[in-house]
Amino acid sequence: RRRMRGALLSLPLEERNGSRRERLRRSASDNTSRRGGSGTEESTDTTDNELYNEADLITGTNLSNDPEYHPDPTVDSSDAAEDLGPGSGLKNVLNFSAPPSPRRHSGAKYSFTSHTKTLKRRTSSFSPEFASDPFSHDQLRVLHRSASDRAVGRISGLDPLFYDNSGLSSVAKKVGRRIPTAPSRILDAPELVDDYYLNLVSWGSNNILAVALGQCVYLWDANTGKIEHLLSLSDTEDFVTSVSWSTSPGTSHYIAVGTNAAPIQIWDCESLKLVRTLDGHSARVGALAWNNNWLSSGGRDSVIIQHDVRSAHHHCASYCAHTQEVCGLKWSHDGTTLASGGNENYLCLWDAAMSRRNSGLSPSEVAPRLTLTSHQAAVKALAWCPFHRGLIASGGGTADRTIKFWNSNSGAMLNSVDTGSQVCSLLWSKHNKELCSSHGFSENQLILWRYPSMTKIQEFTGHTARVLHMDQSPDGGCVVSAAADETLRFWDVFGAQPNKRKAQSLSMESICNVRVPVIR
Numbered sequence: 468r469r470r471m472r473g474a475l476l477s478l479p480l481e482e483r484n485g486s487r488r489e490r491l492r493r494s495a496s497d498n499t500s501r502r503g504g505s506g507t508e509e510s511t512d513t514t515d516n517e518l519y520n521e522a523d524l525i526t527g528t529n530l531s532n533d534p535e536y537h538p539d540p541t542v543d544s545s546d547a548a549e550d551l552g553p554g555s556g557l558k559n560v561l562n563f564s565a566p567p568s569p570r571r572h573s574g575a576k577y578s579f580t581s582h583t584k585t586l587k588r589r590t591s592s593f594s595p596e597f598a599s600d601p602f603s604h605d606q607l608r609v610l611h612r613s614a615s616d617r618a619v620g621r622i623s624g625l626d627p628l629f630y631d632n633s634g635l636s637s638v639a640k641k642v643g644r645r646i647p648t649a650p651s652r653i654l655d656a657p658e659l660v661d662d663y664y665l666n667l668v669s670w671g672s673n674n675i676l677a678v679a680l681g682q683c684v685y686l687w688d689a690n691t692g693k694i695e696h697l698l699s700l701s702d703t704e705d706f707v708t709s710v711s712w713s714t715s716p717g718t719s720h721y722i723a724v725g726t727n728a729a730p731i732q733i734w735d736c737e738s739l740k741l742v743r744t745l746d747g748h749s750a751r752v753g754a755l756a757w758n759n760n761w762l763s764s765g766g767r768d769s770v771i772i773q774h775d776v777r778s779a780h781h782h783c784a785s786y787c788a789h790t791q792e793v794c795g796l797k798w799s800h801d802g803t804t805l806a807s808g809g810n811e812n813y814l815c816l817w818d819a820a821m822s823r824r825n826s827g828l829s830p831s832e833v834a835p836r837l838t839l840t841s842h843q844a845a846v847k848a849l850a851w852c853p854f855h856r857g858l859i860a861s862g863g864g865t866a867d868r869t870i871k872f873w874n875s876n877s878g879a880m881l882n883s884v885d886t887g888s889q890v891c892s893l894l895w896s897k898h899n900k901e902l903c904s905s906h907g908f909s910e911n912q913l914i915l916w917r918y919p920s921m922t923k924i925q926e927f928t929g930h931t932a933r934v935l936h937m938d939q940s941p942d943g944g945c946v947v948s949a950a951a952d953e954t955l956r957f958w959d960v961f962g963a964q965p966n967k968r969k970a971q972s973l974s975m976e977s978i979c980n981v982r983v984p985v986i987r
Contacts, residue, residue, distance in 0.1 A: 646915070646925045650956040651945070654687070656680055660706060661932070661951040663847060663864065663891065663907075664753045664767075664794040664810065668936040668949045671712030673719045675736065676938075676947060678955065679707035684724060686736060689940065697734060698741070700726060711755035711762075723762055725752030731764055733776060747772045747782050756796035756805070758819065763805060765793025771807055773822045773830075784822040788815050788835045797849040799859075804836075804875055806859055808846030814839040814861050816875055837878040843867040848904070850893035860902060862890025870904060870921075884921045886914070891935050896961040897943030903960050905948055907933030913948060915960055927958050 658681035659667065667679040676687040682700040684707055687693075700706065709725035721742065724732045731745040731752055750767035757763075761783075762774040771786035771793055786807070795808030798819075805817040815835040822833065839861075848862030848870075857875045868888055872881040889907030896902070901924065902916045911934055913927035932951035939946050939961070946960040 642917075642924055644962045646962070647959050648925065648927060650927075650929060650958050652957040654955040654957075656949060656953050656955050658683075659949060659951070659953050660708075661935070662708075662753075663845070663889075663933075663935060664792055666709045666711070666754055666794075666936065667707065668938050668947065668955075669710045669712050669722070670938040670940060670947060671719055671722070672714065672941050673712075674941055675712075677710045677712065677722055678949065679710050679724070682706050684710060684722075684734075695739075697722075697736060697739060698724065698732070702728060708751045708753050709755045711757060714757045715759045718760075723755050723757070723764075725755055725764065725766075727751040729766065731755070731762075731774075743776075745774050745776075745781055747774070750792075753792065753794055754796040754807075756798050758798040758802045758805070761819075761822070763796050763798070765789075765796050765807060767792040769793060769809065771796070771805075771817075782830045784831045784833050786815075786817055786833050786835070788838060789813055794845060795847040795849045795861075797851055797859075799851045799857075799875070800853060801856070806849050806851070806861075806875070807835075808849055808861060810845045812840065812842045812844060812846060812863070812867075814842065814846050814849075814873070816878070837875070839873060839878055839880075841871060841880055841883070842869070844889075848890045848893040850895050850902070853895055853897055854900065860893050860895070862886075862893050862904060865889045865907065870902075870916075872919075882919070882921065884916075889933065891933060892937040894937050894939050894946060897939075898964045899961060901961065903937065903946055905934035905937045907935075911950065911952075913937070913946070913958065913960070925960075927960070929956060930954065 656678060660679075660681065665679075669677045670689075671677065674689045676689060677697070678685050678687065682703075682705065684697040686695045686697050688695070705726055705728045707724055708727050709723075711723050713719060713721040713723070720735060720737045722734050722736055724734060726732070729746070729748040729750055729752060731748075733742045733745065734740070735742050745762070745764075748764065748766040748768055748770065752764050752766045754765035755762065760775060760777050762776055763771055763786075764774065765771045769787075769789040769791055771789070772782060773784040773786070774781040775783050786805075789807065789809035789811060790813075791810035793807055793809050795806075797806045798804070799806070803819050805819065807813075807815045807817065809815070816837040816839075817833060818836050821831075842861065842863040844864030844867035846861050846863060848860075850860045852858035852860065858881075859873050859875050860870055861873065862870050868890065869883050869885050870890055870893065871883045873879070874881060886904065886906060888910060891905045891907055893905075894903045900918045902918050902921075904914050904916065906912055906914065910926075910928065911930045911932055913934060915924040915927070916922065917924050927948075930948065930950040930952055934948045934950045936949040937946055942964070944959065944961050944963050946958045948956050948958065950956075
């Protein structure tokens with residue numbers, strides 16, 4: 468064998484390539500004749516470059532490391548990688564280059580389409596693992612590189628997340644439920660204000676969805692499908708800037724409505740009457756959040772006001788730390804901490820224990836316990852984790868595009884994920900370790916993430932403009948999205964509770980196992 472290899476290496480380059488080519492063709496024809504087929508013509512017409520690429524993919528080796536392999540100088544080995552597009556994992560394998568940045572995968576629909584078509588044309592019947600996975604292009608950073616490593620049979624021991632996140636195909640299998648990609652219902656929402664800093668959708672515990680459209684607020688009953696008009700503002704230059712249902716037990720029929728003229732209205736939705744009006748802001752109120760009988764309001768005047776709706780003197784405290792408009796407010800589930808996001812890129816955390824009056828009836832001024840300044844754009848999207856106390860997720864605007872996770876006790880940033888587009892809203896699943904985010908330009912999509920790996924489980928597309936608002940049903944299964952295209956879309960993102968799914972499956976089994984009595 469050594470003599471043959473030495474004799475082969477002593478030949479000129481063209482003869483060496485010719486002998487190598489002849490041996491590959493002879494082995495292909497021998498295999499075909501042993502199988503009894505008649506595919507010799509196909510293998511003879513196959514070019515050397517395709518044979519080498521196919522052998523690389525099937526065997527998981529690289530023929531360029533073989534001392535007997537000398538490529539034809541007229542054939543460019545990078546053609547296959549260029550044909551597969553900028554987002555393919557195969558390009559990284561052939562060129563041994565670093566994976567592209569996550570932003571290059573934001574418009575991944577085109578990349579995946581060209582990837583799949585070219586791969587089928589190149590390798591005929593062979594299809595590597597990442598070609599059958601429609602979400603491999605959406606994996607962030609190390610997950611994209613590990614997908615290409617798996618395609619050639621290698622194990623990436625350098626990636627710390629490789630063993631935890633072995634690709635979105637395995638993630639989808641672990642979900643254990645079917646996730647429809649099409650909306651279950653679409654409603655028109657004419658005159659929905661296209662403003663990133665407003666909060667115009669709220670789904671109450673009474674299973675009624677409130678939507679602000681221009682100067683009006685409408686109520687949609689999810690149980691009956693009935694639509695009811697709640698209010699219209701009298702001033703023609705005024706419009707609704709925020710809505711929020713009360714979360715206190717026994718008061719779920721009350722809703723707070725913020726206006727562009729600054730006053731806040733409290734409405735009783737059972738009697739369709741205005742209960743009271745709360746003042747205190749000098750500019751529009753774009754964010755509202757309830758904590759039992761306390762109502763927090765954030766306005767363009769950069770002030771957060773704490774209202775006690777039980778008292779005639781409702782103004783209890785003023786939270787002063789933001790320097791621009793407050794666009795996001797969320798109370799923690801235990802009611803001890805308020806998170807606020809502003810247009811100056813601040814995320815502030817406030818203690819509820821500080822919201823107490825001074826001596827007399829004058830409201831107190833409160834400073835935040837923590838001010839987090841890592842975001843590079845306005846912070847509107849806020850969501851407290853329901854299964855991990857003290858964990859909060861925040862999303863940044865167009866110049867930031869990231870979802871960040873924080874320890875609210877220490878202020879430490881636990882993780883940051885670049886989504887590639889403006890983050891408008893965030894929702895945690897109530898019964899799974901999953902997070903849903905809505906986005907603006909360029910895809911205008913919803914994304915379902917698995918936590919804590921932050922791998923994409925599913926994307927939901929259909930909106931033609933940025934998805935400004937999201938909320939979820941009381942049971943936590945359905946998500947409603949409101950976009951600047953003036954539509955409301957309902958998605959079965961999180962599904963039913965696991966115990967309900969198990970009960971349904973057991974009921975089906977019991978029905979299938981019913982024995983019909985035999986009459987004798």
